Amino acid sequence: MRHTGRRRSRTAVSVTVLALLAAASLWLVPAAAPQPGTDVAQARAPGGNGRHRGARPVIVPRTAWRAGTIGTAPPGVRYAPAVKAAVIHHTSTPNGYDCASVPATLRDLYAGHAYGRHWDDIGYNFLVDACGTIYEGRAGGVDRPVIGAHTKGFNEGTVGIAAIGTFDSGERVPEPMLDAIARLVAWKLDPRGPDPRASVALVSTHDEARYPKGTKALLPVVGGHADGYATRCPGAALYAKLPDISARAARMQRG
Known part of the structure; x- marks a missing residue:
């Protein structure tokens, strides 16, 4: 009887150890990544699995390019709840x-x-040169969702980034410029918003946009001026690079 009791004791201990190991393994298994076909935008929606912001790039402030010498005082700044695109x-x-x-x-x-246009400030939130330098454009704070004047009908909830130059068909878009734009996009987008490669619903605020005022439009998270307004901006060469910029920004956000 004592021999049988010892066997049962060892068995009980073994079962207990196995149970503890199984429980511990649950903490070691990483969360499953979205599978092909998964709606990545939905996975990153508010209330989803954490933040996905890229690192803040170096930004040259307005004071460095002497914006104050133009002679106009920046107006009261307006802010959106978040940068969605x-x-x-x-x-x-x-x-x-x-x-x-x-x-x-x-x-x-x-x-x-x-x-010339009687605006209250430069319209773009940021500008990027051929060397990859990022400049602060419109006043209000680079880390805040400042409403610019860059895309009639879709200024609210977007960040306007201007590539300095002309990028019509046949022009080369400098690699440092592409990299800087992607880094800026990865940082400025809402950390809990959609994937840079996805689309987002935005409501038009102006009848002169491609979509009448009040229309909910599905636009690229990283899109061109021409997506929301009847224009050839940002030029065919740069527009063709937008999928590349989107993919780079997504990789940067994943760290």
């Missing part, structure tokens, strides 16, 4: 520039927007 533009200025001359180009653009 990025709208890519080009500035339609000459290519082949020396990057040291970019601050002067920014001041010219600002003056054109403020005096």
Whole structure:
């Protein structure tokens, strides 16, 4: 009887150890990644599995390109609840520039927007040059969802990023510029928003947009000016690079 009792004791201990190991293994198994065909945008929606923001890139402030010399005081800034999408533009200025001359180009653009178009500030939230330098555009704080004046009908909830130059069909888009735009997109998009490669529903606020005021439009999370407004901006060459920018931004957000 004592021999039988010892056998039962060892068996009970073995079962207990196995149960503990099985429970511990549950903590070691990583969460399953979305499988092909999974709605990645849904997986990253508010209330989903955590944040997916990219690292903050270096951004040259307005003071460094002397925005204050234009002579207009920035107005009261308006903010959106979050940045849901990025709208890519080009500035339609000459290519082949020396990057040291970019601050002067920014001041010219600002003056054109403020005096030529009677806007209250430069329209773009950010501008990126051929060397990959990112500049703060519209005032209000680079880390906040500032409502710009870059895409009529879809300014609210988007970030306007302008590539300095003209990128019509046949033009080359510099690699440092593409990389910088992707890094900026990865950082600025809502950390709990949709995947950069996905689409997002935005409501038009102006009848002159591609979609009448009040229309809910499904637009790319990383799209071109032409997606929301009747224009050739950001040029055929840059527009063709948007899927590449989206993919890069998605990789950067995954760390």
